[in-house]
Amino acid sequence: MRFKARLRVERASDWQRLLGVLARLDHTAVLHLTPPEDDRVEWIVLSRAVEVDLSGSRGGGAWMAMERDAWFGGYRIESQSGHHIALEMDLGNVLRALRSVVGAHEAQVRLAKKGVPVLTVEIRTADHGHDHDGGAPAWDVVQHVPVRVMDAGRLQELREPETEAGVYGVVMPLPARLSAAVDRMRPFACAPGQASEVRALRLVMERSPHQPAEATFHIGVHNEALEVQASYLRLKVATVDEPTQAARNASHVDDGAVAGGDVERENAPDVRNATSTPPRSNTLRREAVVDARELARVLQAHTVFSSQVFCFLFQACALFHFSSNDLEVSYYLPLRESA
Incomplete structure (x- = not known):
């Protein structure tokens, strides 16, 4: 299971506003990373009041779809679940990491493991050119957001509630x-x-x-x-x-x-x-x-x-x-x- 992408740093403030709005519903969210042929990624936040019954009879939540190329660059993903990856995380941790991205020269996010699965945010605060080997210099700031990887069955359960056509x-x-x-x-x-x-x-x-x-x-x-x-x-x-x-x-x-x-x-x-x-x-x-x-x-x-x-x-x-x-x-x- 692999994932890596560049964050469009010019939209760092937009990221903060969007996730701040979702955090009003609950502190936990699911980031659904989709296959390369899909043009969107998705955030899912369930209501803090109750675990959602997807018949719509008990709970509620939010489903936010983002056009991938408007928010990410160099998007790469691999998984045995049809290149779908679902990561549950604390929005407060994500927002703290994004604060460091505001005003940065470059940032990327990738799935890694530090004893537990983490979403690693790597930030370069300025253009440092290249190191003596001709490669990119080390990242100035590295932050790790703990995540829980969801299985395919649980992700399927988190689809949007069914509604009636013709209404x-x-x-x-x-x-x-x-x-x-x-x-x-x-x-x-x-x-x-x-x-x-x-x-x-x-x-x-x-x-x-x-x-x-x-x-x-x-x-x-x-x-x-x-x-x-x-x-x-x-x-x-x-x-x-x-x-x-x-x-x-x-x-x-x-x-x-x-x-x-x-x-x-x-x-x-x-x-x-x-x-x-x-x-x-x-x-x-x-x-x-x-x-x-x-x-x-x-x-x-x-x-x-x-x-x-x-x-x-x-x-x-x-x-x-x-x-x-x-x-x-x-x-x-x-x-x-x-x-």
Whole structure:
């Protein structure tokens, strides 16, 4: 089993921001390194609240796909599992290593063994030319991040949750505003008599049969003590078109027009594992209740993806999908029984 690649040092700050957002969900993540013919690598972070049941009924998590060539160079990988390698690691350790990469001249990462498996980050802080033998000089900084190598069976279990095809969602511009609304509602999201850690928000999508290309999105607190709600009007509708294909198969009903600008179809939600049975595909009103704190953590992704977020409400989970030119992240939140 071998892996080595150069880190694109000009993106070191981006690395820190991305992994910092994922670390809000849990301190442990899985880096899925893919075969050379695949153009993406993947980070997987499971919710700290509960081990994920991949039927979507109990837990949640995040799946972030990065375009490999935008983040790595000289990518080389070998393994007996079809050149797939999955490494579980502490995100805090990774973030500390990445701090040394900021401003560096060169950096590479490789899989090694120092008694235990480690991901070694080697950093050259400046251009030192060549040594007397004509080779590259020694690395200035070397850091080792302990990792646990997952077997192929466990990696297969960590695929994205299945969702229904044919379900509509909304495209929300300026996710920072949604994040701010959730932060303001969180103190009120605890019903009388409930423990303070039980905080729920109700999400509602509605669209008129007379204007199927637009929908209204409501988020609020509804309990015995009070009702407070924020509403977002005339949002563009996105739909999950195909059951088993990638993000490119989620589209807007108006062929891509979104408030604030046009968006290509490849920026639609990643629903690779959608099923072929859409039991509620024609429902004009969709409703879900989610944990307020988990949603607040998810929406911190607006610090990286500032333009828009896709939201879908499925039978077992809520999906929030952020995308940019060279990466995308899908957050799955389990649904609560009531607010």
